[in-house]
Amino acid sequence: MFKPYGIIPALVTPFTAEGDVNEPVLRKLVGNMIDAGCHGIFCLGSNGEFFSLSQEEKVKVAQIAVEEANGKIPVYAGTGANSTKETIELTKQMEEVGVTAVSVITPYFVKLSQDELQQHFKLIAEAVNLPIILYNIPGLTGNSLSPATVIKLADMENIVAIKDSSGSFDNVLQLLEASRDNFTVLVGTDSLILPTLMAGGGGAIAATANFMPKVVVSIYEKWQAGDIEGAEQEQRKLRALRNAFPKGTLPSVLKESLNGIGLQVGDPRLPVKPLSEKAKKEVQEIVQDYKSAGYI
Numbered sequence: 001m002f003k004p005y006g007i008i009p010a011l012v013t014p015f016t017a018e019g020d021v022n023e024p025v026l027r028k029l030v031g032n033m034i035d036a037g038c039h040g041i042f043c044l045g046s047n048g049e050f051f052s053l054s055q056e057e058k059v060k061v062a063q064i065a066v067e068e069a070n071g072k073i074p075v076y077a078g079t080g081a082n083s084t085k086e087t088i089e090l091t092k093q094m095e096e097v098g099v100t101a102v103s104v105i106t107p108y109f110v111k112l113s114q115d116e117l118q119q120h121f122k123l124i125a126e127a128v129n130l131p132i133i134l135y136n137i138p139g140l141t142g143n144s145l146s147p148a149t150v151i152k153l154a155d156m157e158n159i160v161a162i163k164d165s166s167g168s169f170d171n172v173l174q175l176l177e178a179s180r181d182n183f184t185v186l187v188g189t190d191s192l193i194l195p196t197l198m199a200g201g202g203g204a205i206a207a208t209a210n211f212m213p214k215v216v217v218s219i220y221e222k223w224q225a226g227d228i229e230g231a232e233q234e235q236r237k238l239r240a241l242r243n244a245f246p247k248g249t250l251p252s253v254l255k256e257s258l259n260g261i262g263l264q265v266g267d268p269r270l271p272v273k274p275l276s277e278k279a280k281k282e283v284q285e286i287v288q289d290y291k292s293a294g295y296i
Helices: 024-033 056-071 084-096 114-127 149-153 170-178 189-197 213-224 228-236 239-247 252-260 277-293
Strands: 008-011 041-043 075-077 101-105 132-136 158-163 186-187 203-206
Touching: 008 041, 008 277, 024 041, 024 056, 024 252, 041 056, 041 239, 056 084, 084 101, 114 132, 114 149, 132 149, 149 170, 149 277, 158 170, 170 186, 170 189, 170 228, 186 189, 189 203, 189 228, 203 213, 213 228, 239 252, 239 277, 252 277
Parallel strands: 008 203, 041 075, 075 101, 101 132, 132 158, 158 186, 186 203
Antiparallel strands: none
């Protein structure tokens, strides 16, 4: 079964001034990730504003990503929804589109038991053929997959990995302790990329890679080469951008930073507002610092 690894950018979804999916810019973004040596691309995640996209738009974004990647790197697509039925339906559509694997976020709004979460993912895995990455982000969903539940789900052949965006390194360590050789732990908190790799994780699904893919890829490459000090230096370069994220609602800061380097991904989709003028100025100062340092 497919085994994910490396640096996989969690792509933003570019929008036009009218608020539609911006196909040329999305193609450019995918091309940038390939040129930077990324090990895959992940569309329709949290930073991709999956929660604001229609079913038709999700399929369109995935089709563009698959076409542009053209078999050069794996394409991952988020298919999680609040109902098991809807998740299965979208995952089957993604299989027709030709994505490599899917990421399935836990349902949100309704607080579920571990038994209910296990059943949800089990039924999805039984209904589809694509490799599945569990997506744990309890701060946004209100539902957290426990390590015990994850290890039970890992027994299913096509559940191949978990993306943990809990922000807790202790949680990552518990998952690594519970996981097996055929199951990969990926981190979704960019400040924990190197610590997760050093602890035995397989890589990261990283939002900051939209903006500085070569830097994020360098963390992985230098770690692989045994250059831990060099990897730590690359990891530190992400700090200024990550520290700016609280200046707006996800993914407004990330989108503004990309706009600032000439990749016009547009504004987030309402109700997420663009940054205030003050915050825009502060983000553009950070972007300029990165440019001056030669990081982008």
